[in-house]
Amino acid sequence: MKAVAIKFLNITGMRWGIPLVKLFSGEQVLQQLKEIGKTIVAPILAIIGFLLIWSFFASQITTSLGRLPGPVAVWQQAQSLWQEHLVERKKADEFYARQEDRNAKRRAENPGAKISTVEFTGKPTYIDQIITSLKTVFMGFTIASLIALPIGVICGLSKTVMKAFNPLIQIFKPVSPLAWLPIVTMIVSAVYVTNNGFFAKSFIISAITVSLCSLWATLINTALGVSSVNIDYINVAKVLQLSPTKKTFKILLPATLPLIFTGLRISLGVGWMVLIASEMLAQNPGLGKFIWDEFQNGSSHSLARIMVAVFTIGIIGFILDRVMVELQKLVSFEKASL
Amino acid sequence: MSLELINVSKGFGEGKSRTDVLDNINLKINVGEIVAIVGFTGSGKTTLVKLMAGLLVPDRGNVFFKGEVVNGPGKERGVVFQNYSLLPWFTVFQNVMLAVNEVYPQWSKEQRCDHAKKYIEMVNLGSALNKRPAELSGGMRQRVSVARALSMNPEMLLLDEPLSALDAITRGILQQEIVNILGNDKTTALLITNDVDEGILMADRIIPLNPGLKATLGPEFKINIERPRDKTALNDNANFIKVRNEIIEYLMDMGGEANPQKTNSYDLPEISPVMPQSFFSKKTTKAA
Structure with a gap:
């Protein structure tokens, strides 16, 4: 029971709960109390302090809203x-x-009558918007991974290809999503002309913008990982005379997976950050549009609602990161003990 | 003749930063023979193995295997690497299977599994079949590495300090196991080691690798001790003691500074102590 609880807390990233579990099971009470002071009381004090300072300054500032x-x-x-x-x-x-x-x-x-069902067309709620944002970011993230992983592997395998791609990577990597967005908008509008497509235009524009900004981390990490595979593993492949396909799937990719996942984790983080900006401008009905609409709306509640969105974005970003960390742990072999 | 090196030289780097590691190496290994190369760390032993394995190409000279020039690695020359080189994402069984699958693609899956298991059993790892390298001790990992190399049924086995990272007891056990397996299959083997005793216990011939840059091979020492050799009995074997002393003496001489008995004579200036008392009295100073 205790072990299960501790494992659960570990996986969910709530390590601060571990001393509590241990305390209730009566294990080294004094030490657990000290640990609790460090890992629970201190952060709580910091949060209370933050809330106090926030409410103090908030009461001092009067905006037009x-x-x-x-x-x-x-x-x-x-x-x-x-x-x-x-x-x-x-x-x-x-x-x-x-x-x-x-x-x-x-x-x-009349049993033979034609019966039509109509979709409910109410305005999307805050929860709907969160779901839309998640869908968009995963779409963008998937596109980014599908592009970045193969190119990364090829770059890692061949120094020439790496040198060839390097200037392009370095130039496009720091570009802001806001710069990509108009270009992507124009291209999508020109190419994706159906009016009743499976995806909304704004959805595709946001997703592509997200992938353009987030693919670089995965690409660079994959290339680095493949090119820095332990020479011992390569020697094994050489002595066994493995075919290129076998070498890639049995040696290179497993050896590179930890680094690839580091890249994917960074990519997802960047994607989530970039998403809000692109949704704002592309009018994709997600959190970004929510913030923009509230800002334009200018009611007395708007700023508070935007702040709710800020916390939502932060918490979801944290959860996404945790998920990636756990996935990374799953695929990583124990490097330190080799 | 199994393996032959003729005038092989190898160095790394270019221009000023170039270091010549091996120079003019000539070596012949007969079929079924176990040859040990003994040398200090850093004398180029691993480079020598890599040349034989085909992982490195000599700058000058040629490596021949069964009369043909070695251009690259081949399945007929199995290698046991110094640092095990197991793939950490595979289990013991999968690591061995990777090799078996490559060498015997024509076999049925069952045959290949049995073959892999046979060699894992041979190195006494039957109980660790589904463990990953990270869960194994150093000795067990080295056994897997040996099992992987042996499962390829190579015509020749290249062992690069296979036991140097192990404790004395595990080392002794594995020395015996490897010799037994090699003897049973009459496999040709080249053993690289820094332990003279290990070389004598396992090999038919010992050849020292001279230390320093541009290393060359020293004279060969034949080991005329009957097999099976027992490690504890060897200590009283006159033949063993003689050849051991010869090899160590040779290595010490070549090692230069490693020789503890080496005495240098210096011409010392003649000085006699000057006492503070006599320093102030000029008479005594002059008289002295």
Whole structure:
């Protein structure tokens, strides 16, 4: 039980809970209390301090949208966003219930009647927007990985290819998503002309912008990983005279996986960061658009709602990072003990 | 004749930073013979093995295997690397299977599995079949490495200090195991070691590699001790003691500074102590 709890806390990145678990199981009480002081009390004090300073300065600053919201106002808005979500869901459910009712009646009257179902077209709630953002970032991340991994492997295998690609990589790597966005918008508008495509245009534009900014970390890490594979492993491949395909899949890729995952982790982090900006401008209905709309909206609640979004973005970014760390642990062999 | 090196030289780097490691190496190894190369660390032993394995190409001279020039690595020459070189993402079984699959692609999967298991059993690792290298001790890893090389049924086995990282007891056990397996299969082998005793215990011939840059091979020492050789009994064997002393003496002489008995004579200036008392009295100073 205790071991399970500790493992769970380890995986979820909540290591601060471990001393608590140990304390309740009565293991070295004094030491656990010290540990708790360090890992739980200290961060809590820091957070309380931050909230105090925040609310103090917030009360000092008056903007055109009223007083800058403090922690309490932000918390209220978070709750109200959740309430709005529930209300909207209820509306949707009622809408579908009514529609189902109507259709059932029609079927009863005339079994051969044509029955059409209509999608509910309410405005997207905050939760919907979070989901859209996640979908977009994963789409962008997938595109980025599909491009970066093969090119990275090729760059790692051949110094010539690496030298050839290097200037392009170095030049495009630091470009901001805001610079890419107009170009991507124009290209997508020109190429993706269907009006009822599977993906919305704004979704594709945001996703491509995300991938353009996030693929570099994966590419560079993969290339570095492949080119710096332990010479001993390469010698094994040489002595066994492995074919190039076997060499790649049995030796190079397994040896490179830890570095590839480091790259993917950085890429996902960059992608999530870049996503908000590109959604703002591409009007993809995610968190970025939420922030932009609230900013344009200019109600007395807007700033508090934007701050809710800031915390949401931060927390989701943290969770994504944790997921990547755990995946990385899964694929890594123990390097230190070799 | 199994392996032959003729006038082989090898160096690394260019221009000023060039270091010549091996110079004018001539060596012949007969079929079924075990030859040990003994030398100090850093004298180019690993380079020599890599040349024979085909992982390095000599600058001058040629390496012949069964009369043909060696251009690259081949499955007929198995290598046991100094640092095991196991693939950490594979289990013991998978590591050996990787080699077996390459050497016997025509066999059925079952045959290959059995073959791999046979060699893993041979090095007493049957219980660690599904463990990864990180879970094994140094001695066990080295056994896997030996099993991998042997499972290829190579015509020749190149052993690059296979036991140098192990403790004395494990080392003794593995020395015996390797000699037994090599003797059973009549495999030709080249053993690189820094331990003269190990060389005498395992090899038919010992050839010292002279230390220093541009290393050359020294004279060969034939080991005329009957097999199987018992490590503890060897200590009282007159033949063993003689050849051991000869080799160590040779290595000491070549090693220069490594020789503890070396005495240098210097011409010392004649000085007699000057006492502080006599320093102030001019008479005594002059008289002295």
